[in-house]
Amino acid sequence: MPKRRIRKVNSGHYSPAPTAAVTSTAISVTPPRVSPWRVDLALLLLTVGGFAAIGADSWMSWEGFSTMPIDWWIAAILTAIVAVSQIGSGIIQALGGDPFKGIGGSTSADDWWGITLKGLYVLDIFSNFAGFGGTQYLSINALWADPLGTIGLLLWNATLAVLLAFGDEILFRLRDRIAIGAQKNQQLAKIRAIQVEAHNKVLDHYRKLAVEQAEAAGQNLSVAFDWLDGGDNV
The missing domain is CATH 1.20.5 (Single alpha-helices involved in coiled-coils or other helix-helix interfaces)
Known part of the structure; x- marks a missing residue:
């Protein structure tokens, strides 16, 4: 009986490259730029942060209005008006509109509307400023005793008041941009x-x-x- 040697088992016919079934399902789609879980996490955090900023702004406005010589129900109404008007104004700006124009119905009404809405923004910032305790530094005696320290505290409280007033709009604007762009x-x-x-x-x-x-x-x-x-x- 002639001697036979062990033949080579894999002669190259087992490579997945030439098979039509494999090449038809090759991964050729452009990969995403960002992992989906990061997008979902960012949307969740920005949504929660936006509502938390609305709550913090409303609470600080309430604290500020409470320090003023007005009844509690007036302070509550002012807080609600400021919070709701800013939410609507932020939506109009996000849609590309101007919340200070085109809402009054006429030129003269738009002028009054713009002044009123700007006044609400100023009122919100001032109520936050008062809620942070910034009004205690609005004193000639404090400024005279420590000019640099008093001015620094005034600027610090004013910065916090402005950031809190526009914090919810910033967070929701980022949230909307990510949701649409992603x-x-x-x-x-x-x-x-x-x-x-x-x-x-x-x-x-x-x-x-x-x-x-x-x-x-x-x-x-x-x-x-x-x-x-x-x-x-x-």
Whole structure:
């Protein structure tokens, strides 16, 4: 009986590259620029932060109005008017409009409307300033005793008051920009996830077929024992 050697099992026919099933599901979609979970997390944090800023602004306005010589119900009404008007004004600005114009119905009414809305912004900032305790530094005696320190505290409280007044608009504006701008990113992420899953399915079936063919090919091989004769080939 002639001697037969073990043949090479993998002759190159098991590479996934030339198969139509694999190449048809190749991952070719442009990957998203940002991970979807980061977008969702940013939207959640900005939404929660925006509502928290509205609550903080309303609370600080209430604290400021409470220090003024007015009844509590007047302070509550002023706080509600300031908070709700700023929410509406922020939406108009986000839509590309001007909340100070085109709402009064006429030129003269627009002028009064603009003055009123600007006054509400000023009232909100001043109530926040008073809520932070900035009014205690509006004193000639304090300014005379420590000019630099008093001016620094006035500027600090004024900065906090302005940031709190516009903080909710800033956060919601960022939230809206991300939500709209990330739509394509989210779609690319979904398409890519689908293609990755499909590609993995193809590779799983390809692995199963390759192993089955390898087992079938191995059963038809003859084993040579020429190494028992002391030859060089093993």
